[in-house]
Amino acid sequence: xxxxxxxxxxxxxxxxxxxxxxxxxxxxxxxxxxxxxxxxxxxxxxxxxxxxxxxxxxxxxxxxxxxxxxxxxxxxxxxxxxxxxxxxxxxxxxxxxxxxxxxxxxxxxxxxxxxxxxxxxxxxxxxxxxxxxxxxxxxxxxxxxxxxxxxxxxxxxxxxxxxxxxxxxxxxxxxxxxxxxxxxxxxxxxxxxxxxxxxxxxxxxxxxxxxxxxxxxxxxxxxxxxxxxxxxxxxxxxxxxxxxxxxxxxxxxxxxxxxxxxxxxxxxxxxxxxxxxxxxxxxxxxxxxxxxxxxxxxxxxxxxxxxxxxxxxxxxxxxxxxxxxxxxxxxxxxxxxxxxxxxxxxx
Amino acid sequence: xxxxxxxxxxxxxxxxxxxxxxxxxxxxxxxxxxxxxxxxxxxxxxxxxxxxxxxxxxxxxxxxxxxxxxxxxxxxxxxxxxxxxxxxxxxxxxxxxxxxxxxxxxxxxxxxxxxxxxxxxxxxxxxxxxxxxxxxxxxxxxxxxxxxxxxxxxxxxxxxxxxxxxxxxxxxxxxxxxxxxxxxxxxxxxxxxxxxxxxxxxxxxxxxxxxxxxxxxxxxxxxxxxxxxxxxxxxxxxxxxxxxxxxxxxxxxxxxxxxxxxxxxxxxxxxxxxxxxxxx
Numbered sequence: 001x002x003x004x005x006x007x008x009x010x011x012x013x014x015x016x017x018x019x020x021x022x023x024x025x026x027x028x029x030x031x032x033x034x035x036x037x038x039x040x041x042x043x044x045x046x047x048x049x050x051x052x053x054x055x056x057x058x059x060x061x062x063x064x065x066x067x068x069x070x071x072x073x074x075x076x077x078x079x080x081x082x083x084x085x086x087x088x089x090x091x092x093x094x095x096x097x098x099x100x101x102x103x104x105x106x107x108x109x110x111x112x113x114x115x116x117x118x119x120x121x122x123x124x125x126x127x128x129x130x131x132x133x134x135x136x137x138x139x140x141x142x143x144x145x146x147x148x149x150x151x152x153x154x155x156x157x158x159x160x161x162x163x164x165x166x167x168x169x170x171x172x173x174x175x176x177x178x179x180x181x182x183x184x185x186x187x188x189x190x191x192x193x194x195x196x197x198x199x200x201x202x203x204x205x206x207x208x209x210x211x212x213x214x215x216x217x218x219x220x221x222x223x224x225x226x227x228x229x230x231x232x233x234x235x236x237x238x239x240x241x242x243x244x245x246x247x248x249x250x251x252x253x254x255x256x257x258x259x260x261x262x263x264x265x266x267x268x269x270x271x272x273x274x275x276x277x278x279x280x281x282x283x284x285x286x287x288x289x290x291x292x293x294x295x296x297x298x299x300x301x302x303x304x305x306x307x308x309x310x311x312x313x314x315x316x317x318x319x320x321x322x323x324x325x326x327x328x329x330x331x332x333x334x335x336x337x338x339x340x341x342x343x344x345x346x347x
Numbered sequence: 348x349x350x351x352x353x354x355x356x357x358x359x360x361x362x363x364x365x366x367x368x369x370x371x372x373x374x375x376x377x378x379x380x381x382x383x384x385x386x387x388x389x390x391x392x393x394x395x396x397x398x399x400x401x402x403x404x405x406x407x408x409x410x411x412x413x414x415x416x417x418x419x420x421x422x423x424x425x426x427x428x429x430x431x432x433x434x435x436x437x438x439x440x441x442x443x444x445x446x447x448x449x450x451x452x453x454x455x456x457x458x459x460x461x462x463x464x465x466x467x468x469x470x471x472x473x474x475x476x477x478x479x480x481x482x483x484x485x486x487x488x489x490x491x492x493x494x495x496x497x498x499x500x501x502x503x504x505x506x507x508x509x510x511x512x513x514x515x516x517x518x519x520x521x522x523x524x525x526x527x528x529x530x531x532x533x534x535x536x537x538x539x540x541x542x543x544x545x546x547x548x549x550x551x552x553x554x555x556x557x558x559x560x561x562x563x564x565x566x567x568x569x570x571x572x573x574x575x576x577x578x579x580x581x582x583x584x585x586x587x588x589x590x591x592x593x594x595x596x597x598x599x600x601x602x603x604x605x606x607x608x609x610x611x612x613x614x615x616x617x618x619x620x621x622x623x624x625x626x627x
Contacts, residue, residue, distance in 0.1 A: 032531035036443035037455065040436035040502055047499035048462060051470035051477055055616070058473065068476040122365050129362070135613060136369040142609045142616075144560030147601040150584050150594055151379040162591065164378050168615050218375065226620045250357070279466045280561045286581050296475040300468060307472045308567060316472055323468045334464045338457075 008282060057082050059320035065307060068316070084321035094322070096294050097302040103209045104216075104280055104298065109273035111217040113266060116224025118148060120262075121254055123225075124232045137221035139256050143217060149286030152215035156191040165191065193292050206295040208288070224269045231265030232258065271337040278330055299326055365509075376602070382595035383407065407597035415597050418579030419574065422559055422604070424490050425575055429497035429558045430551055436498060437505025438513075438547060442535055444506050445513035446521060464487045470496070471567050477567065489573050495564060496559050504557075505550065508619060512546025513539060526581050541610035549619025552612050576601045 058069035062078045069077070088094050119137055123130040140148070157163030160170040169175040169188055179186045186196035191211045198205040235258060243253050283302040284290060290297035290305070299322060307319035331338075381394040389401045411419075411463055444451070474496070478484040483492035516539055524534045540547075562577040569578075580597045583590070609616055 029531050033443045033447040033449035036447070036531075036535075037440045038450075040440040040459075040498075040505070041455065043432075043495055043498045044459060044502050046463070047496045048470060048502070049458070051473045052465070054473040054477070065472075065475075068473065070476065102493065119365070119368065122361055125357075125361055126365070132447050133365050133369050134617075137372055138617065139606070139609070140372070142556050142560075142605040143376075143602050144521045144562065144577050144605075146560070146562045146581050147379075147567075148375075150580055150598045151375045153584060154378055154591060154595060157591070163393055164374070164395070167393055167395070181376055215375075218372070221372075223620070225485075226617060261494060275464060279468075282577075285562070285566075286584055300466065304471070304563070304567070305467055320472050323466075327465050327469045329463055330466060331461070338460060338464060346544055 045184070055320050056324055059317060059324050062317050065316045080317070084317045087324070088318055088321045088325070091318075093294060093297065093302060094299075097297045097299045099203065099205075100296060100298075101278065101280070101298045103205065104213060104277040104328050105274060107210065107213050108217060108220075108277040109270050111213065112221055112224045112273045113269050115217075115221050116228050116269065117259070117262070117266070118298045119221075119225050119229035120232055121258055123229055124235070124258065130229075134225055137225045140219045141222035143219060144280035146286050147218070148215050148219045149283045152218070153192070153287055156211065158190050158193075192288055199280050208292070208295045212283055212287055212296055215287070216276070216280065220273065223272065227269050228262055231262045235261045268337070271334055275330060278326065379595050379598050379602075382591055383599045385592070387592045389584075390595075406592040407600070410593045410596040410600065413593065415579050415583075415600055416575065418574060419436060419600055420575040421490075421569075421573055422575035422577070422601075425493055425497075425565070426555055426558045428490055428494040429501070430554050432494050432498045433501040433505055433554055434547065434551055437502065437550075438509050438540070438543070439535075440502075441506045441509035442513045442539055444540070445510045445521050446516070446518070447531075449522055456506070459506050460503045462500050463507065464503075467496075467500060467564060471563070474568055485570065487573075489569050493568050496564055496568070497561070501554055501557070504554070508550050508553075509543065512543045530583075545618070547613065548612065549615040552616045555608060555621050556616075559605050 010267040054069075054071060055069065060079060060081060061069050062071040062080045062083070069075070118135075123133055126133070143151075154162070156166075157166050158166060160166040160175060164237070166175055166189060169177075174188055176189045177187070183197070183199040183201075184196070186207065187194060189195075192208065194208070195211055198207065212334055240253055243257050248256065279300055280298050281304065284296055284298055284301050285304075288296045290301050303319045303322035303326070306315040306322070378394065382390055383396065383398055383406055384402050384404070385394055386401060386403055386405065389397060440459075444452065475484070478489075478492050481488060481492070483495075496556070521534050521538060524538050525531075529537065560576075561575070562575060562581060565575050566578050569575075576597070580594070580601050583594050583597050
């Protein structure tokens with residue numbers, strides 16, 4: 001950086017004529033902020049805002065991807081009002097995908113927050129070596145979810161000669177076991193096709209979803225570990241010492257000193273995990289394609305299939321309706337988080 | 348004495364439990380790495396029973412020749428183009444948001460930040476016809492097309508994260524340079540930009556990992572011979588094809604570039620996410 005500093009201090013001297021042109025440049029400078037934001041704004045409008053508006057508008061029309069809806073061709077518009085939304089909201093596959101997405105929404109943030117809380121508190125207690133452990137948990141974050149799906153498909157491989165999980169269960173003598181605990185049925189072995197069911201009376205929840213949540217949890221926990229270890233840097237050892245002098249044990253220190261300090265970071269982890277879970281596409285696409293039947297279908301994959309897998313049927317209007325609903329739910333879910341970002345807005 | 352624990356027994360328990368957890372955490376990567384380096388016959392007998400004499404690079408050679416090589420090249424083109432575009436436009440805009448005042452600043456900021464939350468699905472469906480209208484389909488210009496979409500979706504992160512680094516620069520410093528006769532752009536290029544280099548490196552790494560790992564946009568918007576390694580890998584993966592050797596080799600090819608970047612610049616990556624975590 002040193003040479004750049006040198007040019008920085010030398011800069012004014014390079015322009016002896018600066019004084020003369022300064023009035024014109026002062027006028028120009030009033031426009032400077034606009035020049036600075038224009039390139040990004042043009043790309044943003046062209047490749048996000050405009051297409052997003054087209055999606056919202058086209059969700060009120062009936063059309064297929066072979067003859068896409070276009071704002072420029074009003075003569076081909078087939079206005080159907082809220083029909084796409086009505087059809088979506090009464091569609092069994094939509095509610096099936098919603099239920100599966102809801103399972104993701106509950107299980108995934110809990111797993112991520114739970115483990116990263118444990119790991120970050122353990123790391124906080126360490127005198128040295130904490131950074132090494134943290135790195136090991138962060139490492140899977142750099143791996144694409146497509147590769148994560150592939151790697152975990154290897155782990156889940158039903159053949160105990162190939163899949164590590166079943167090999168371990170085989171050694172323990174519980175491969176192919178059937179357990180029935182109340183409403184819960186578990187079969188070990190076929191993790192991606194039939195690992196069991198939870199009977200809830202009004203619905204049967206297939207556990208295959210959980211087999212897909214675990215790889216995502218594996219890939220994403222590093223984010224929680226980073227966020228929570230960052231949060232714990234604000235806790236001083238003196239505070240913990242004081243609590244100990246007052247007779248608190250290790251568990252009470254964690255419960256009454258560390259976790260309260262993590263309230264805000266935990267909200268961040270929770271909100272970002274919820275956004276992540278709602279967007280889930282890659283892992284399901286790679287590992288099961290939404291199957292078997294529609295046991296693992298989630299909203300993001302359902303809308304993709306309706307838009308791009310059935311080119312000849314006019315389902316694209318339906319898909320846009322799901323996209324709009326999904327976005328609305330996300331904005332509502334993340335609204336407070338967004339507000340927090342905005343109040344800290346620079347300048 | 349650093350560290351909050353004094354009893355030796357507690358320290359042993361701490362290190363043991365963290366070591367076990369961390370090792371379990373790395374098993375999936377180890378499993379893929381071992382599978383990728385063994386012939387199929389050996390994989391069928393369990394990679395954990397390997398003898399070191401069987402280790403081979405053959406899977407990588409075959410996977411590369413079966414088309415994954417082109418996908419890896421595509422990944423590099425798409426990622427480098429996207430990161431460059433995002434850095435170029437994003438650092439300019441982030442600086443304006445951090446250090447300048449202008450009309451509709453709050454509204455534009457809000458709109459840009461929504462890209463952090465709204466899913467890409469909201470633009471996916473009209474994108475193909477829009478690419479056709481703009482002439483961004485059916486040729487190498489598709490690389491530019493997807494890079495523009497990545498830039499649009501990276502806009503929120505760019506102004507949020509780079510903005511945090513730019514606003515950390517003292518205003519006095521920038522004003523002093525301005526009084527000395529440097530124009531706004533001169534102040535940005537000669538003073539703000541050099542000071543924000545660590546932040547820019549952090550953001551570049553995070554954006555690299557993010558773009559490299561994209562599946563959905565590439566799968567939807569690109570023709571087959573321009574798709575990146577994530578899509579190539581997803582196409583290779585099928586429970587009905589017995590090709591664990593190729594799939595594992597492909598997954599290592601997809602993992603390695605972002606992982607090496609992370610290994611080399613780990614400190615920047617973590618600092619960038621740290622900044623996001625504490626500001627958020």
